[in-house]
Amino acid sequence: MSQDISFRIRQAEEADIPQILYLVKELSEYERLRHTVTASEELYRKNGFGPERFFSALLAENTGSEGPQNFGFALYFFSFSTFTGKPSLYLEDLFVLPEYRGSGIGKRLLVELARIAHRKDCGRMEWSVLDWNEPAIRFYKSLGAKPMDEWTVFRLTEPEIKELAGE
Amino acid sequence: MSQDISFRIRQAEEADIPQILYLVKELSEYERLRHTVTASEELYRKNGFGPERFFSALLAENTGSEGPQNFGFALYFFSFSTFTGKPSLYLEDLFVLPEYRGSGIGKRLLVELARIAHRKDCGRMEWSVLDWNEPAIRFYKSLGAKPMDEWTVFRLTEPEIKELAGE
Numbered sequence: 001m002s003q004d005i006s007f008r009i010r011q012a013e014e015a016d017i018p019q020i021l022y023l024v025k026e027l028s029e030y031e032r033l034r035h036t037v038t039a040s041e042e043l044y045r046k047n048g049f050g051p052e053r054f055f056s057a058l059l060a061e062n063t064g065s066e067g068p069q070n071f072g073f074a075l076y077f078f079s080f081s082t083f084t085g086k087p088s089l090y091l092e093d094l095f096v097l098p099e100y101r102g103s104g105i106g107k108r109l110l111v112e113l114a115r116i117a118h119r120k121d122c123g124r125m126e127w128s129v130l131d132w133n134e135p136a137i138r139f140y141k142s143l144g145a146k147p148m149d150e151w152t153v154f155r156l157t158e159p160e161i162k163e164l165a166g167e
Numbered sequence: 168m169s170q171d172i173s174f175r176i177r178q179a180e181e182a183d184i185p186q187i188l189y190l191v192k193e194l195s196e197y198e199r200l201r202h203t204v205t206a207s208e209e210l211y212r213k214n215g216f217g218p219e220r221f222f223s224a225l226l227a228e229n230t231g232s233e234g235p236q237n238f239g240f241a242l243y244f245f246s247f248s249t250f251t252g253k254p255s256l257y258l259e260d261l262f263v264l265p266e267y268r269g270s271g272i273g274k275r276l277l278v279e280l281a282r283i284a285h286r287k288d289c290g291r292m293e294w295s296v297l298d299w300n301e302p303a304i305r306f307y308k309s310l311g312a313k314p315m316d317e318w319t320v321f322r323l324t325e326p327e328i329k330e331l332a333g334e
Contacts (some may be wrong), residue, residue, distance in 0.1 A: 024249045038290075047247060047254060054247040054254045071187075077247050080214060080221040082191045084261050085206025087214060087221045093249050107235025114323070114331035125323040132317070144327040148320040150299070156281070156292040159310040164281035 005103055006064045007071055009112045012057035014049040017041050020057055023073045027095040031130060058112055060105045072096035074109040076116075083103065085122030089113060091127035110143065128153070172270055173231045174238055176279045178223035181216040184208050184284045187224055194262040198297060221260065225279055227272045239263035241276040243283075251290030256280060257293035275309065295320070 012020055021041055028034045056091045060072040074094045078087040091113060096105045117125050129136050129147075137147075156164065179187055188208055195201045214221045241261045245254040249310040258280060263272045282290050296303050296314075304314075323331065 019238050033250070037250045039248075039250060043252030047252065054214065054245055055249075075247075075249055078221055079241075079246060079257060080244050080259060081206075082222075082242055083195065083200070083204045083206060083281055085210030085214065089245060110258065111256075111331055111333065114328045118332045120332050122328065123325060125328055126180050126320055128315075128318045128320050129316055131319055132261050137321075140305075140321045143323070143331060145321040145323050148295075148322055150297055151295045151320060152309045153293055153295050153315040153318060154312040155315055155319070156310070156312050158290060159290055161284050161289065162259060164278055164310060165285045167282075 005062070005067065005071065005100065007060045007105060007108075008063050009058055009060055009108055012059050012073070014045065016057070016059060017048070019043045019059065019070055020044065020073060020075070023070065023095055023097075024075075024093060026097065027093055030095070030098065031133075058109055060096065060109060067100075067112045068097060071100045071103075071105050072109065074113055076113060078120065078122070081123055086123035087120060088124035088126055089117035089120070091125065094127065106139065124158070170228070172234065172238065172267065174223055174227045174272060174275075175230050176227055176275055179240070181212065181227050183224070183226060185209045185214070186226065186237055187211065187240060187242070190237065190262055190264075191242075191260065194260055197262070198300075199263065225276055225277060227263065234267075235264060238267045238270075238272050239276065241280055243280060245287065245289070246293070248290055253290035254287060255291040255293055256284035256287065257288045258292065261294065271281065273306065 018041060019038065021044060025037055028037045055075055055077045057073055057075040059070045061070050062068060072095050073090045077090055080088040082087050094106060094109060129140065185208060187213060188206065192204055195204045222242055222244045224240055224242040225239045228237050229235060239262050242259045244257055246257040248255050261276060263274060296307065
């Protein structure tokens with residue numbers, strides 16, 4: 001699968017929003033969750049590049065002469081652990097276009113994220129993985145990542161939030 | 168279990184850090200994870216009330232004449248969902264002192280969090296629950312929360328982050 005490709009990892013800017021959203025939609029296809037994507041470029045602009053910024057992203061940009069503009073991306077933000085007292089780097093999405101896997105792009109994105117986490121004195125890096133995604137799980141375990149098997153995330157969506165809030 | 172108590176929900180301030188850390192340690196006892204708490208008041212000051220703020224907290228403050236200063240707390244921050252394009256409210260910890268449960272304190276904390284999430288136009292509220300904590304799971308399901316059973320969180324801690332970063 002390895003190919004003769006060249007790329008660089010860089011921070012995403014506002015002008016990259018269409019590319020980020022394109023990659024998010026490709027990821028959602030892979031996760032069989034495309035029907036749940038309701039995001040728009042406008043929401044990404046407001047929530048990633050407005051006065052209050054809820055995320056940052058890295059792009060694996062194609063620096064060769066052929067192929068897609070970007071091979072993959074990582075979108076992250078800083079959470080907080082009450083037990084460490086420090087921020088954690090939370091990796092919301094990591095994705096490499098399927099036809100470009102096996103070239104070390106995912107690993108390079110994770111290394112850059114680890115550097116960012118280290119500079120920020122983060123106590124942890126965390127991310128969620130679908131239980132059937134065995135290639136991803138093998139890859140993450142090879143980096144020393146531990147599955148938090150005894151925890152389950154619970155979620156409320158907008159209608160339930162409104163009801164609970166009494167709005 | 169219901170008692171004649173009075174309380175108010177309010178935002179935590181810097182002066183509340185010793186109380187927050189006390190409640191975090193009580194929570195960690197309940198979760199059988201006391202040995203994993205390495206946080207200090209200094210780290211809470213830096214990461215919650217410094218130039219870059221990674222969390223906010225609500226306190227359920229005792230407004231009666233007897234008992235503890237606070238009955239419980241909720242510590243939260245804003246994450247981001249690439250699929251909704253909106254921030255989510257992530258509830259890192261919700262805790263009520265065991266002897267004061269059954270008085271609606273946890274529910275009042277969650278209602279206030281839902282109001283904060285609604286005002287911020289959050290697409291989701293999320294939190295993690297230990298799989299053996301059946302009273303909590305029943306309570307959360309009664310509010311309409313759905314368990315994300317098909318996902319597992321993976322974690323790197325500081326030594327692995329440093330190694331991955333090549334530091």
